[in-house]
Amino acid sequence: MTLARIAGLLADETRAAFCMALLDGRAWTAGELARQAGVSPSTASEHLSRLIAGGLLAEERQGRHRYVRLADPTVAALIEDLAAYAPSVAPAPRNLRESTRMSAEARARTCYDHLAGHLGVAVTDAILSRGLVSDEAGLAVTGPGRVWLAGLGIELPARRGSRPVVRSCLDWTERRVHLAGALGAALCGHALDRRWVERIGSGRALRVTPDGGRAFKELLGIDVAREA
Incomplete structure (x- = not known):
């Protein structure tokens, strides 16, 4: 995958939020990630499909449930390193x-x-x-x-x-x-x-x-x- 494509996948706020949530090392369902990011299930599914196709996430299915996780430790390191380049002043909490x-x-x-x-x-x-x-x-x-x-x-x-x-x-x-x-x-x-x-x-x-x-x-x- 080219650098431009990786950057494009992470440039979207919803996809970035999904990746940040998955830094806990566990597998999440699409519904859990949708609630975390405040988007609809259909929107979450579309974004997750792009992240999976791009190799940043891996998918696991158990019965009717679809779980996703970061593909490997290398992806986790990439996400954490990029987060460190965010502004040093964090946004004020909403509640x-x-x-x-x-x-x-x-x-x-x-x-x-x-x-x-x-x-x-x-x-x-x-x-x-x-x-x-x-x-x-x-x-x-x-x-x-x-x-x-x-x-x-x-x-x-x-x-x-x-x-x-x-x-x-x-x-x-x-x-x-x-x-x-x-x-x-x-x-x-x-x-x-x-x-x-x-x-x-x-x-x-x-x-x-x-x-x-x-x-x-x-x-x-x-x-x-x-x-x-």
């Missing part, structure tokens, strides 16, 4: 519910399959400062880092397809980087499995649980309450 959601997402959220927001950046800072990941010649998990991860029960592959073991992702709310790649996905999955964080509603926002607060403090020295 209290939207204001609450935006505040929660800024504190902690998923960026496709890794941690983002203030929590994601704090985790990244702690991992780098402890030498678990080195950035001397590009990001790389160190020997002590693999030992630390093994202690958590996390084993990283040398390489998983075209996905890097670890890469940086520019956080669009913090304007700093958080960790992505296989490492970012593993850490986020571990935090969700251990219920250190839990999803708030159906969106991308996360809440740090009391167990999570203790774990982040013990493992990485992050005082979640103070950071918040």
Whole structure:
């Protein structure tokens, strides 16, 4: 696909809204995305078909239901990177519910399959400062880092397809980087499995649980309450 065609697909506000919603890493139905973007089901279906044909979304069908998700981590990285180029001053929330959601997402959220927001950046800072990941010649998990991860029960592959073991992702709310790649996905999955964080509603926002607060403090020295 040409650059112009990709740009054309993302230039529409409705299609861009769909892609941003799907950054939570889950599959959504066309109806859910229509409600999220405030458009009719028929309009949503038309836009989704274009995104699927363009390779940005993948489609799954279960019975009568049609689910869509971002095609792969590369697409997620593209969407998040483009979002980081948006104006640094976010638009004012339209109501209290939207204001609450935006505040929660800024504190902690998923960026496709890794941690983002203030929590994601704090985790990244702690991992780098402890030498678990080195950035001397590009990001790389160190020997002590693999030992630390093994202690958590996390084993990283040398390489998983075209996905890097670890890469940086520019956080669009913090304007700093958080960790992505296989490492970012593993850490986020571990935090969700251990219920250190839990999803708030159906969106991308996360809440740090009391167990999570203790774990982040013990493992990485992050005082979640103070950071918040």
